Amino acid sequence: MSTDPEFxxxxxxxxxxxxxxxxxxxxxxxxxxxDDAMFAVIFGDALFMKVNKSLAAEYANAGSEPFQYDTKSGVRVIPGLVSMPESALDDPDEAMFWAGKSMVPAQKAATKRTKAKQARK
Known part of the structure; x- marks a missing residue:
């Protein structure tokens, strides 16, 4: 699935x-x-935000669902990415609120990747 350029x-x-x-x-x-922190992913015209377990619950309370896709053996759910709440897609202030929350696990993951790369050197 490619990303919609307008989206x-x-x-x-x-x-x-x-x-x-x-x-x-x-x-x-x-x-x-x-910087090096991946905080969101776009698939087609859908926006998914980076989360950890506790943040996933906050997003779920706002109506978000985890990213999932079909495989030959069934549906695969990726719990670290959840849909942006619908109401935030047209509200920059709300979108920034959620993005700020998603930056925390995104920055933590980026730091882990950096440390892992340094350890391999």
């Missing part, structure tokens, strides 16, 4: 307050990064 532009606008957003390909979608 990517919309997401960039929603998160403009975070700073310069870098993008990268991720499993047929587009990952959104601030």
């Amino acid at each position: 990517l532009a919309h997401a960039r606008d929603l998160f403009a307050g975070l700073g310069p957003i870098r993008t990268g390909r991720l499993f047929g979608g587009t990952a959104l990064y601030i």
